[in-house]
Structure formats: C-alpha cells, structure tokens
Amino acid sequence: MSERRFSEDELIAEIFAPLAGDGAFGLRDDAALLPLGGAREIVVTTDALVSGVHFFPDDPPGLVAKKALRVNLSDLAAKAAAPLGFLLTLALPPDWTNDWARSFAAGLAEGAREFACPLLGGDTTATPGPLTISIAAFGRATRFVSRSGARPGDRIFVSGTIGDAALGLGVARGEAFAERLGEGTRAHLLDRYRLPQPRLPLIATLREHASAAMDVSDGLAGDLAKLLRASGVSGLVELGRVPLSAAAREAIALEPELLSRAVTGGDDYEILCCASVDAAPALALAAGKAGVALAEIGVVTVGAEPPQFLDSSGSIINFSRLSFSHF
Amino acid sequence: MSERRFSEDELIAEIFAPLAGDGAFGLRDDAALLPLGGAREIVVTTDALVSGVHFFPDDPPGLVAKKALRVNLSDLAAKAAAPLGFLLTLALPPDWTNDWARSFAAGLAEGAREFACPLLGGDTTATPGPLTISIAAFGRATRFVSRSGARPGDRIFVSGTIGDAALGLGVARGEAFAERLGEGTRAHLLDRYRLPQPRLPLIATLREHASAAMDVSDGLAGDLAKLLRASGVSGLVELGRVPLSAAAREAIALEPELLSRAVTGGDDYEILCCASVDAAPALALAAGKAGVALAEIGVVTVGAEPPQFLDSSGSIINFSRLSFSHF
Incomplete structure (x- = not known):
C-alpha cells in the first residue's frame, strides 16, 4: 500500500519544522528573526514565483517582477518590519531574451524604488524548466508581530x-x-x-x-x-x-x-x-x-x-x- | 539583425547592477551587507541549484541538500562571516515523493547541525519543471572581506x-x-x-x-x-x-x-x-x-x-x- 503524499502543510510541519532554529517560530510564521540575541530584530522572509504556477507565461515581465517583490514585502509588512533590501535568484529558461531581462529589471527597479527596498545581490542560473523567481527580503522591526499572540476576546x-x-x-x-x-x-x-x-x-x-x-x-x-x-x-x-x-x-x-x-x-x-x-x-x-x-x-x-x-x-x-x- | 544575448556576467553587470543598493557592492561580490548603518555587519548571500544543471536527477537527495547549503556557506566563509541561519525555497517537480523529502531533509539537518546554521524559514511550491533549490544564507562578520581590497604586491x-x-x-x-x-x-x-x-x-x-x-x-x-x-x-x-x-x-x-x-x-x-x-x-x-x-x-x-x-x-x-x- 503506497503512502499518501504529504500536503504542503504536512511537508512543512512534519519534515522541515524539526530543523527549525531559534527565530524560525517552528516554520509557522510568515517570516523569521535572525538569531542575533538582544533586541536587534532583523526579519527575513522568502517567496518564489514559478511561471505557469504563480503567473502566466505571457504576463508582462515588469509586472511579474513587481509581484515577486511585493509578495515578499507583504510578509515584512505583516511582521511590522520596514524593508532593508532583497536578494534575487533567477532561474532562466532556454528562451529568455534581452528584452525580457530589460523589462523584468525595469519593473523590479520601480518596485525597489517605490518601497525603498534595494537589490542587494542574487544568483542567476539556467533551467530547462519554467522561469523561476525566488526573492529573499529583509526588514527591521522594533517589535516582531507574530501569528501566535491572538487571545480570546481579541x-x-x-x-x-x-x-x-x-x-x-x-x-x-x-x-x-x-x-x-x-x-x-x-x-x-x-x-x-x-x-x-x-x-x-x-x-x-x-x-x-x-x-x-x-x-x-x-x-x-x-x-x-x-x-x-x-x-x-x-x-x-x-x-x-x-x-x-x-x-x-x-x-x-x-x-x-x-x-x-x-x-x-x-x-x-x-x-x-x-x-x-x-x-x-x-x-x-x-x-x-x-x-x-x-x-x-x-x-x-x-x-x-x-x-x-x-x-x-x-x-x-x-x-x-x-x-x-x-x- | 538580432542582438546577441547577454552573457551571465553581462546580465548582472548591465541589467541588474544598476538596481544595486548600499551594501550590494555593485553585485560584484559573493555576498552583500544589510544596510543597517554603524558597525553591525549582517552578511546575506543566495545560491540556487537546479536538477540537471547543478546536480544529476539521480544524485542522493541528502547529498543534494548538503551541497545546496554548503555552496552558500562557502560564500559566507569567503566574507569572513559566521553562519546565523538560512532560508530554503523548494520548487518541487510533479514526481516528488515522501521518501525524497525525508532524505533531503535528513541531509539538510545534518548540514545545518554540522555548520551550526539552522533553518529559519522558507517557501515550498510546485513546479512543472525540474527540482529547484534556492537557499539564502545569513552570517555575522566583524570585518566584511570584500573582493576589492587586493593591492599590487599582495x-x-x-x-x-x-x-x-x-x-x-x-x-x-x-x-x-x-x-x-x-x-x-x-x-x-x-x-x-x-x-x-x-x-x-x-x-x-x-x-x-x-x-x-x-x-x-x-x-x-x-x-x-x-x-x-x-x-x-x-x-x-x-x-x-x-x-x-x-x-x-x-x-x-x-x-x-x-x-x-x-x-x-x-x-x-x-x-x-x-x-x-x-x-x-x-x-x-x-x-x-x-x-x-x-x-x-x-x-x-x-x-x-x-x-x-x-x-x-x-x-x-x-x-x-x-x-x-x-x-
């Protein structure tokens, strides 16, 4: 009898949560805190977009770039963290073009400017599969607002x-x-x-x-x-x-x-x-x-x-x- | 006449470097510094591995996990930064199995323990393409050793x-x-x-x-x-x-x-x-x-x-x- 495959939530809760360190909140939050000790609250989060899964292959590249950044900024906002910057990982399919790259970067630049969240670094690679964009974004919070603080009556x-x-x-x-x-x-x-x-x-x-x-x-x-x-x-x-x-x-x-x-x-x-x-x-x-x-x-x-x-x-x-x- | 497509270096230097913020070293370094002001040096880096590009589809999943973490730790080491933790983005192809996930996580856990670099968070998604692993790793440096300090005679x-x-x-x-x-x-x-x-x-x-x-x-x-x-x-x-x-x-x-x-x-x-x-x-x-x-x-x-x-x-x-x- 074959085992039922994990759901997304089970994969996180059963397979990856046991690896979570201090500041990871058992992988049950939108974002994590760097384990720096003291009151310094550096918030880190990551979200990926895959062509054909999170957006349509013919969506305008600038819009895709903006969305990729914004979904990460949304996680920072939810933790009351002000953006510091982000890292971009881009896995490019065989048919990418210079025009695509220019439009993508223009949208990304607009988003970075609009939300005062500069590009800090990244990695580009080839993929035989669909365009895959992974962003890790960083913010500073004076109080990290977790998911776990709700109390009856709130x-x-x-x-x-x-x-x-x-x-x-x-x-x-x-x-x-x-x-x-x-x-x-x-x-x-x-x-x-x-x-x-x-x-x-x-x-x-x-x-x-x-x-x-x-x-x-x-x-x-x-x-x-x-x-x-x-x-x-x-x-x-x-x-x-x-x-x-x-x-x-x-x-x-x-x-x-x-x-x-x-x-x-x-x-x-x-x-x-x-x-x-x-x-x-x-x-x-x-x-x-x-x-x-x-x-x-x-x-x-x-x-x-x-x-x-x-x-x-x-x-x-x-x-x-x-x-x-x-x- | 069609324009020659950018090389990887050109893509970074011409398209993405103009977006680089303070601490990004013009995207010319292994890693970046969070723009925190003062002497606090939080180093951030990211590297992705794509199945069929960076490893073979039949490589043992635990080894792939270890390599994905280690290539990021190598960037931290080069900047004289001690690991603080990492974020994992996993784009899973249609045929992933629970056994694969368990083996991958076991290798990742071993790497995290061995190098005192805990998992802080991440994102899992489906992809119609190959398994794609993106890690962003964080470290603390008291002096960021850049690429740009070499002088004649060194x-x-x-x-x-x-x-x-x-x-x-x-x-x-x-x-x-x-x-x-x-x-x-x-x-x-x-x-x-x-x-x-x-x-x-x-x-x-x-x-x-x-x-x-x-x-x-x-x-x-x-x-x-x-x-x-x-x-x-x-x-x-x-x-x-x-x-x-x-x-x-x-x-x-x-x-x-x-x-x-x-x-x-x-x-x-x-x-x-x-x-x-x-x-x-x-x-x-x-x-x-x-x-x-x-x-x-x-x-x-x-x-x-x-x-x-x-x-x-x-x-x-x-x-x-x-x-x-x-x-």
Missing part, C-alpha cells in the same frame, strides 16, 4: 478587500463568469491578481496595537485558521463583514457561489490581524490615518477548532476547502 | 586543492578519462564534486590577515580575474604552484589537457584570497593552525588585464575560456 481585522485576486485569476483564465462582467470590473480584478499591494503603511499600526498578524496569501479562511491555530485559539467571523470591492460584489451578484472562492482563494496579500478589545479602536484609527482600510470581521474565541464563518442568518458556512495548496 | 593564495570538482563532474558524466582512473581516484573526485567543503575554519584568518577574498565557484582562472578586476589590479600566477590533489594529478598525468579544465572548471568552493607581503606569513600560519592548507600561487600586479598564468618554462598559458558560465 477582535479580528482584515485590510483592504478580500477575494479580488482569486476572482482576477478567474478573469485571467477566461472563466465563464468573467465574460458577463463589465470591462472596468474585469480590469480591476485582473489588476488585483497581478499586482498585490503590500500594506507597508500599516507597519507602525501593527507594531503598536496588534496582538497577532499575518498576510493573507492562501485565502482568508485558511490563513485565519493558521493564525488562530498558532495562537492556540479559535474564532468566529461574520461573512457579511468581510470587506469586498464593488467589482467582487458585482461578480458575486452574478454567481453567488463565487463568495466562497473569494473567502478561500489565494493571492490577496492583505493583512489579517488581531487586537484586544481595548486596543481595537486605536488599531482601526491608526490604520485609517495610515490610509489603509481595516475592517473588523470577527472575534477570537476559546477553542482549538478552525474559525467558523456565519452568514447573515447566523448559519455556519462550510467551505469545501479552507485555502489554496500547491499540492 | 600575495595570492588558494585553499585546499583545485580542479577536483571539475574532474569529478567528468567522472559523473562517465567521460573516457574517468574509465582509466583507479577506483579510489574516481571516488575522491566524485565526492569533491558532490560535497564541497565550505572553508568556515578560515573565518578568523581571513578577517585578520586578508586584503581581499572570494570563493572559487566558477573556476580559479575566471574567479581570480573577477577578484582582480574588482580590486582594479592584475596578477601573475605560477601554474605549478596551484595545489592539486593526488587524484587530480593522476588524471592530468593520463590526459595533460585536463590541467586546463582543473584551473577553469567550476565547483571548487575553495577560498581565493590575497594578503600584503607583510601579512602573508601570518595568513598562511593562521590557516595552517585552523587546519586548512593555503597555497601561495602568485602575486598581484599593477594593471587592468586578466591575470596571466605561467607554466614551468615561464610561458604564458592561454585558456580557451576562463571560467564556467550558465549561458
């Missing part, structure tokens, strides 16, 4: 809007629902899929007021489950309070089952965070001053189960799967 | 022995010369290809006595040319002083043209360094005490040309190419 918040990217992926794939959307709606969703917005303006807000935080990259429902599990708690979310863009609302009005995709699909790169009842108003106020909408969507509860999502009638929603997984 | 040194890995690759490929070697010789060369020895014991030696250093990963001749160019100098190397193992000598005795491959082939992961005439004896002595052989092979000269290699008759050798390039 309020649960999420930044921006949820589900646009997952629906944008549907647009990029030319799914049937996308054909029925207005041109502007399609463009908005597609743009949110291609170009996430790292919530770096929230750094001070999170540092001062959040009890726990992470970035939403694999779907709100599953990522919230991870944060609550890391904190040893459970939670309750009112689905009606999950912030949706006008574009997402238009799509969901056409096909109500897209709501589930919005809440469980990946690539949001929004910030999910918690704050005590006392800190919650200050958190929301500070986020507003920083120019980022932060919606209160639920409450942390005692327990070890995944969070429950309630619809407007108070019924519990069962998602067929909580989040995106690569395998 | 002595040039290299650690260990040169060329074993390039010849070992020939063994792995089953080239004709390998069939004529003894079993022990073949095993030695193959082992040196598969499992480089990061020269971490040289950290204090380099910090205290070296004017410049780098690790030899793309061939001694080409890498020396890079170091001298970064320093704005030239050099003269006596080929007869380049340290060769007994195994390499056996291969070269059979096929004299393999000497050129030994000096220009990649994957040595030895330390190439320079020291002033005054510091040279102390450098060699300290290396000996640290248990690493360091051979004096030449002298830094005034000039901007690539280094010249002299044979025993004093004639200049012309290598058809100085070093390995991926494209």
